[in-house]
Amino acid sequence: MEITTTTRDNAIVLSLDGRIDTATAPALEQAINREIEGQHRKILLDFSRVTYISSGGLRVLLATAKKLKNPGDRFALCSLSPEVMKILKLAGFTSIFSICPTEGEALAGW
Amino acid sequence: MPGGSDPLTPLAWQPVPGAAGAFIWPLIRKIDIISSNSYLIATPDVLILIDPGGLPEQADQLARVIGECRRERDRPVFVFLTHAHIDHFIGALSGPAFASPETAVFAVQERGSQALECGDTKLTQADILGRTLPPMKIGLDLFPGTWGAGKNIPVQVAYPNGATVTITYTWSGTDGELPHGRLEFGNSPPLEIYHTPGHSPDSICLGMGDLLFIGDILFAANPGVAGLSGWDQKALVHSLGHVLTLLDEGGITTVLPGHGRAVTAPDAGRMLSAVRTGAQELSDIAELNRGRAEQAAAFAEDCMEEVNELFTIMAGRLYYVSYVLDELGESDIARRMESVIPGDTVDELLEAFSAFADEHHRGRGLSIQLALKAAQVIGKLDRSFRREELTRIIDPTLVDRAGRLLSDYTQLLRGFNPPGELSACSLVTVIEAIVTGLSVPSCSDEDLLSSADDDAAFIRILLARIGARPLLEDIAFTLDADGQSLQVSVDREIFSDLVTYILEDLVGTGSDRITIAIRKEGAYAVVIISGAVPADAVPEQEKTRRFLHGLAGRAGGTMKYTEDGGMRRYLIHLDLLAGGA
Numbered sequence: 001m002e003i004t005t006t007t008r009d010n011a012i013v014l015s016l017d018g019r020i021d022t023a024t025a026p027a028l029e030q031a032i033n034r035e036i037e038g039q040h041r042k043i044l045l046d047f048s049r050v051t052y053i054s055s056g057g058l059r060v061l062l063a064t065a066k067k068l069k070n071p072g073d074r075f076a077l078c079s080l081s082p083e084v085m086k087i088l089k090l091a092g093f094t095s096i097f098s099i100c101p102t103e104g105e106a107l108a109g110w
Numbered sequence: 111m112p113g114g115s116d117p118l119t120p121l122a123w124q125p126v127p128g129a130a131g132a133f134i135w136p137l138i139r140k141i142d143i144i145s146s147n148s149y150l151i152a153t154p155d156v157l158i159l160i161d162p163g164g165l166p167e168q169a170d171q172l173a174r175v176i177g178e179c180r181r182e183r184d185r186p187v188f189v190f191l192t193h194a195h196i197d198h199f200i201g202a203l204s205g206p207a208f209a210s211p212e213t214a215v216f217a218v219q220e221r222g223s224q225a226l227e228c229g230d231t232k233l234t235q236a237d238i239l240g241r242t243l244p245p246m247k248i249g250l251d252l253f254p255g256t257w258g259a260g261k262n263i264p265v266q267v268a269y270p271n272g273a274t275v276t277i278t279y280t281w282s283g284t285d286g287e288l289p290h291g292r293l294e295f296g297n298s299p300p301l302e303i304y305h306t307p308g309h310s311p312d313s314i315c316l317g318m319g320d321l322l323f324i325g326d327i328l329f330a331a332n333p334g335v336a337g338l339s340g341w342d343q344k345a346l347v348h349s350l351g352h353v354l355t356l357l358d359e360g361g362i363t364t365v366l367p368g369h370g371r372a373v374t375a376p377d378a379g380r381m382l383s384a385v386r387t388g389a390q391e392l393s394d395i396a397e398l399n400r401g402r403a404e405q406a407a408a409f410a411e412d413c414m415e416e417v418n419e420l421f422t423i424m425a426g427r428l429y430y431v432s433y434v435l436d437e438l439g440e441s442d443i444a445r446r447m448e449s450v451i452p453g454d455t456v457d458e459l460l461e462a463f464s465a466f467a468d469e470h471h472r473g474r475g476l477s478i479q480l481a482l483k484a485a486q487v488i489g490k491l492d493r494s495f496r497r498e499e500l501t502r503i504i505d506p507t508l509v510d511r512a513g514r515l516l517s518d519y520t521q522l523l524r525g526f527n528p529p530g531e532l533s534a535c536s537l538v539t540v541i542e543a544i545v546t547g548l549s550v551p552s553c554s555d556e557d558l559l560s561s562a563d564d565d566a567a568f569i570r571i572l573l574a575r576i577g578a579r580p581l582l583e584d585i586a587f588t589l590d591a592d593g594q595s596l597q598v599s600v601d602r603e604i605f606s607d608l609v610t611y612i613l614e615d616l617v618g619t620g621s622d623r624i625t626i627a628i629r630k631e632g633a634y635a636v637v638i639i640s641g642a643v644p645a646d647a648v649p650e651q652e653k654t655r656r657f658l659h660g661l662a663g664r665a666g667g668t669m670k671y672t673e674d675g676g677m678r679r680y681l682i683h684l685d686l687l688a689g690g691a
Contacts, residue, residue, distance in 0.1 A: 022457045054461070055425030055453035062433045082647050086618025087419065091426025092579050096433065 001050075003031045011042040011074065011110050013103065017049040020057030029060045036064075041073045044106050048079035053087055065097050078106040117364040117372045126151060127363060129299035129319030135175055137168065138371060143239070143482060146198040146368045148172055149323060152179050155296030156273060157187045159214070160316060160323050161368060162202035173207030186273035187214040188250070190301075192325025192368055193313040194222030195235045195338075196243065203244065211270040215249035219305060221340075222312030223248040232339040233310065238400045240476050252314060253279070253289060253305045264294075288352035306353060308346025308389075309335070315353060320363040324353065328367045328381055331388035333489075333523040334406075334482040337398035343389060350386040354379060395524055400477070406523045407477035410484030411467055412657040413519050416611070418460045420512040421491065425453040427504040431577040443569060450503065451495045459494070463487045485523050492516045502570060504577040507547060511607050531603075532666045534687055537596045537628055537635050538589075544606050545589060545626070548581040548613060581610075581617055582624070590627040596635040598666075598684040605665040605684075609639065611658060612680050615650065616641035621678070630686065637682040649673050 001018030012035045020028060035043055043064070061077070068075040076098035080088065088094055100106035118124065118136045126132040137148040145164035150157065150172060157179055162169050176187060189208060191199050199216075202208040208216075218226060222233070226246040231237040249269060264278045276294040289305035302317035309330035316323040329335050330346050356362065357379045365378035373381065396402065428447045435444035463483060470480045492513075501509045553571045561567035609626075616624055621641030629636045650658075655671055658680070662669035667684040 021461055022454065023461075053422070054457040055422050055429070055451075056457050058422070058426040059429050059453060062429050066433065066436070082619050082644075085620065086615070087422055087426065089618050090423045090581075090614060092430040093426060096430070 001027065003028065005031070005035070008044075008103075008107055009110070011044055011107055012040045013044045013046055013107075015046040015049070019052040019054075020050060020060070021052065021054045022056050025054065025056040025060050028057070029063065032060070032064050036067055041068055041070070042110050043068065043075050044103065045077045046079055046103055047077055047081065047084055050084055051081060053084050058087070058091060058093065061093065062096065074110050076100060076106045078103050117374055118366070123152070126299070126318055127320040128361070129153075129321075132299045132318060134321070136366070136372070137163070137172065139163070139168075139369070141369045143479065144197055145201060146192075146326075147366070147370070149366060150175060151318060152185075153295060153298030154183075155185060155298040157185050158301060158318075159187065159189045161192055161198040161325075162189055162208060164197035164199070165201040166204035167201075169201035169208065170205060172202075173205060176207065186269065186271040186295075188217055188271075188273070188275075189214050190217045190303075190314075190316060191222060191312075192316070192323060193310040194218055194226050194233065195310060195326070196239060196241055197235070198325075198368060200236075200241065200243070203246070211247060211249045213271065215269050215271050215273070216246065217250035217252055218248050219312035219314050220251045220254045221307075222310070223251045225312070232399070233312075235338060238338070238398070238403055238476075238478050250275070252303055253291065288356060304352070304356070306349035308342050308344075308349045310338070310340045311342065311345070312340075313349070315356075317362065320361060321366060322353075322356070322362045322364070322375075322378075323366045324368070324378070326368045327353065328378075328385060329369065331385045331392060333485045333520050334398065334478070336389070336392050336524060337395045337402075339397055339399060341398075343392050343395070346389045347386055350382055350389065354382055354386070357382070392524070398523075403476075403478040403481050406481035406519075407470075407484075408656075409522055409660070410481055410519060412653050412660065413515055414460070414463055414467070414484060414487070415651075415653045416657055417488070417491065417512065417515055418464075420508060420515065421451070421456050421460065421495075424495070424500065424504060424508055424512065425451045425456060427508070427577055427579075428500075429453070431503060431573060434576045435573075440569075443573075447503070447573075450499050455494055456491065459487045459490055481523055484519060488516045488519050503573045505579070505581075506552070507610055511610065514603075514607065531601050532599045533602065534597055534599055535602060537598045537600075537637070537684065538591045538594065540600065540602055540605065541589065541591075541609065541626060541628065541637065544609050545582065545587065548610065549583065549587070551575065551580055551583075552578045581613060584622070585617060586623045588625045590625060592627070592629065594628050594630060594635075596628065596630060597687040598635045599687055600666045600684055601664065604661055605667075605682075608658060608661040608665050608669075608682070609637075611661070612639050615654070616643065616678060619647045619678070620644045631683075633686055634683045635686045637684070638679060639682070640677060640679040642676050643673075643678050645676055647676075647678075650678070 001024035004015040006013045065075055078100045120136050120138045123133045123135050126134050132151055132153045135150040139147055145168055146161045148163045149160040157176055162172055208214040225233040226248055229243045229245040231243050234243055236243040262280055264276045266274055266276050268274050279291040291303045293301045299318055304315040306313050306315050309326045313325050357375050362375045364372055365375055366372045428450055432444040432447040466483045469475055497509055497513060553574045558571050561571045621643050624641040627638040659669050662682055667682050670681040672679045
């Protein structure tokens, strides 16, 4: 999986490309942690090129949600494929963090 | 297999216990379907190779060791097959070392011998493994049809490799006895042979000193093995009983299977007893031939897509429960949640299958290999999650469906026809029950309140409240039965699974408005499940559709799928019972 990091105003957007599985979930977690350690507390994950997420990937998302729950923190996902959306929805994750159709909608109001 | 140190050291010469002057060189492989273990025994008068295996390089390695032995002291070579499945011998056909009776005499039970001499691709499993098989010359038929007449009479036979063998069959012909023979090569320790059909008609066990070589009977009741051409359940149960008696009689300390590590006799006894129990339950299974292996492989892939999704959702739900509990300050219980399904193990298993399937599609694999890989993964998944505990936390429909999927695959591979228990029932009643189960929380507010004074009950109900989220709770749902009260013939459990999968697909794809309509069309009742999905939603995947079609068939009906202008429709046709309208 490739991870591209860009800055949008005061938020960090991590654009993910590929599968989030046992092999790649640790790299995602490290990339997110690097941003949080660098005091970036508004993080958006762009899922438009993610085709698969395993339970290991779900755990990384929850771990991030736990770290970004202070007032002023933001954590959201955008542009999910139907396959990934289905998994998040049926696993009950849609009530934990924001899931937006587009990057623009996600960042509006941050 | 039980742990502990190996009774034998692989790839090294060591004395055969209880057989003075005999030494064994075991070649023990990791278990697969390509090649068996090989065991080379050297006595002062003969070199005995049991199962040269399925790989040319394995046969080459054995030929080199045999060459070294013969340079030290020239002796004739005999190759015994525990049975004539190609993974036990075909590697030996690639080089000159085992090519002629002058260099090596093959010894096989008579049925196997006949199969090899005529190039029978079914009994040898060459067909299912996609191999061709040239006819072979077998020098020594074991347990030939005429041997009963010569009971207890030693017969000397001379062979082109210079050996003279004295063969004595000691079986008395009574049903309760294990057919047995003894082969003597000069003054060296004798080789005992036992006819143990079941895994195949020609299966034999061999004994020397305190060692017993058992071929594949340890695996004979496994999915993907049981039902192979030539497999015979009754004979297998019978043979397993004989071998267990042989072990009980004592004298054997180590048992050497055709695949995997050597085991001690007590461990082998326990394992063979379990195999016998499993085999006793396997009456009426269909033959596992090439066609059925292909069918199983296709079902495996469709099934694994769903398994993957269900297990990821179940693991995700537990993480969610764990997250909420952590928020509530219940960190200890939160941590416990994550052990109910070992997510990492599940991910690794599913990814291993996915990688294996990708390789298969690149044209390097065989259907039976994919089918067996799926069976291996499914067996491990089945053992990996704590089903009862999980059912108390997340939606039981998810857990039950996952369990049924795993079991359905194993049943199919075993050759049982997946059960379709059709019964007459009111279609509206069945659908109402399904919808209610997917709309109402498993624990009510009242349940939660009434548990407030009991810590254990409160935690149990709280977990279920968090973990079990009714699928249809936020959906505008309509059941339109149009006043129909239709009686249909359907397998309720499979039909419920089918409807649930469809509703899950619709909800998961973003449909927030779903209708189930029931209509009568001639001799059929039609269930139309429809929902609007977002404009950018991709159509249902081919594998998912195939899986749902299969479920519909087993439920007693047929299914059609249409998608038009963002409206997804599933039409399930069921046989209407006469007078049921």
